[in-house]
Amino acid sequence: MDRYDIPVGAYWPDEIDRALAESAFVLGLLSPDSVASRNVKNEWDWALQNGKQLVLLKTRPCVVPHRYVSVNFIEADAGRFEQALGEVVGLPGLVPATTDEVLPTTRYARSGDVSIAYQQFGTGPIEMVWVPGTYSHCEHTWRLPVIAEHFNRLGKLARVILFDKRGSGMSDRVSAAAPLEERMDDIRAVMDACGVERAVIFGLSEGVPLSLLFAATYPQRTESLVLFGGYASEGRKEDYPWVPTLDERREALDVEARTLHEVWGTEGLGKEKCAVFAPSLQDDRQAVRWMADLMRLGASPGASLALNRMNLLVDVRDLLPTVRVPTLVFHRTGDRACLVQEGRYVADRVPGATFVELPGDDHVPWAGEQEQFFRVLKAFLERSDDGTDAATELDSVLATVVVVLAKGVQDDELAARAQVAASRFRGRLALGGNGTELVVTFDGPARAIRFAGAVCRDGTIATGSLRAGIHVGEVVTHRTWVIGRPVDVARGLATVAHPGQILVTGIVRDLASGSGIRFEPVPDVLVETMPDVPEPLVVDRASLA
Incomplete structure (x- = not known):
């Protein structure tokens, strides 16, 4: 009650009754004023009658009422106050509240030109990165006792990196919602800042697609995956029928946008969100206030809407078979935010994944x-930490493949242009051949598209012409070569593209959502020439400027 105060308009007796019922200890201050107060003595009597431990501190000389003389009190006058406080803190069973002084230190890592807030805590034998949901706040997280208790317990199993994604919490605000590709960079940035080469990636909710993408793209840095309350697609698909259509989601966001600024951060909306995300705590006033505060501290109403709109295109279904690290998928039976069928879908399609359905609605x-959650998690982490280098067992990774086809171009002309662009956009030059073909792999689609735009430019180079195709998928790489169906698909796209044109597949568009790059449908006559290419699209070159 002292921490959160009784809110305006609340009925005092109800608030006091609630606090007394939730307490394990009742601390009373013996003074002339308190022993003269009927209300104070009623609360002390209630504590004794209901099995609460009544702890009395005598702060000023007074006559102790007869019914309390059998309760040993602590002398706490001005000369003994510090000593008395020490005795109170040392009482058996008393758990000190989490305070700012005992929070892990918040530090910052650099991800491109963005500062990412992170904390590191725990003493366990394995490294873990906790990937949060839509928005978070490193320091506010610890202010709800049930979360502090959860994280303290998690810290006994692992050394945990907790961070706020760009645009939320204590990390830098950004001008627009960041795509998965850039948010994936934030994971690498905090791992590098902590000197962690490989870690267990723990993804929660909206952090699950991001964690899956990271594990598929960087298996050499992923010890294993733990996913909780996650999903594979924001919109309904033929094989994913449990969620609303994209049009229905857009309509709902449009309706929400009209009044969100009026209710954002209020206890009313905090209670609504608790009812969805933590229904077991929806009647807990402290949890409701914490949720309301998280909204204000984690993101603005506009930032939340922008991120939710960008996330509409999140669809990692095709990536699931490319995840080749040990994976544990948790989902609660009655989850109201993401249906349990969505968790099963992910587990069924990630090779070797283990699905654990937990009871409850949270x-x-x-x-x-x-208890079941920590028991299963502990067993999984112990199996993962068996000394096996998973990266050496993997012969494939997820990559965005760019194939540039050239006609009438000299080797050195194409190579010079490609080397500059590859360095700029973090590409890996895989192979080239006689000035006619260039294959480059990237860890994200937006960088791959911008690389292709930089290389192709206006479609010409000296006396020749250039065109490009791009696809995302699982490839096998070795030094200077790369093979796999994504290379064949990208090559097929480049073959039918016009000079200067960049053709991509639907999955490239989905993963590049939020990058500002626009796409247009490919003419039907061209689609007919590519029957095996999934949803071909052409990049709007003007959006690359």
């Missing part, structure tokens, strides 16, 4: 049942 791991 979407977040720190609310609801804890």
Whole structure:
């Protein structure tokens, strides 16, 4: 009550009754004023009658009422106050509240030109990166006791990196919602800042697609995956029928946008969000206030809407078979934010994944049942930490493949232009041949598209012409060569493209959502020449400027 105060308009007796019922200890101050107060003595009597431990501190000389003389009190006058406080803190069973002084230190890592806030805590034998949901706040997270308890317990199993994604919490605000590709860079940035080469990636909710993309793209840096309350697609698909269509989601966001600024950060909306994300805590006033505060501290109403709109195109279904690290998928039976069918879908399509259905309705791991969750997690982490170098067992990775086809171009002309662009956009030059073909791999589609735009430019180079095709998928790489179906698909796209044109597949568009790059449909006559290419699109070159 002292921490959160009784809100304006609340009924005092109800608030006091609630606080007394939730307490394990009742601390009373013996003074002439308190022993003269009927209300104070009623609260002390209630504590004794209901099995609460009544702790009395005598702060000023007074006559102790007869019914309390059998309760040993602590002398706490001005000369003994510090000593008395020490005795109170040392009482058996008393758990000190989490305070700012005991929070992990917040530091910053650099991801491109963005500063990412992170904390590191725990003493466990394995490294872990906690990937949060839509928005978070490193320091506010610890202010709800159930979360602090959850994380302290998690810290006994691992050394945990907790961070706020760009645009949320204590990290730098950005001008627009960041695509998955850039948010994936934030994971690498905090790992590098902590000197962590490989870690267990723990993804929660909206952090699940991001964690899957990271594990598929960087298996050499992913010890294993733990996913909780996640999903594979924001919109309904033929094989993913449990969620609304994209049009229905857009309509819902449009409706929400009209009044969100009026209710953002209020206790009313905090209670609504608790009812969805942590229903077991929806009647807990402290949790409701914490949720309301998280909204204000984690993101603005506009930032939340922008991120939700950008996330509409998140669809990692095709990436699931490319994840080749040990994976544990948790989902609660009655999850109201993401249906349990969505968790099963992910687990069914990630090779070798283990699916664990937990009882309850809570979407977040720190609310609801804890014992089974930690028991299963501990066993999984112990199996993962067996000394095996998973990266050496993997012969494939997820990559965005660019194939540039050239006609009438000299080797050195194409190579010079490609080397400059590859360095700029972090590409890996895989092979080239007689000035006619260039294959380059990237860890994200937006960089791959901008590379292709830089190389192709206006479609000409000296006396020749250039065109490009791009696809995302699982490839096998070795030094200077790369093979796999994505190379064949990208090559097929480049073959039918016009000079200067960049053709891509639908999955490239989906993963590049939020990058500002625009795409247009390919003419039907061209689609007919590519029957095996999934949803071909042409890049709007003007959007690359």
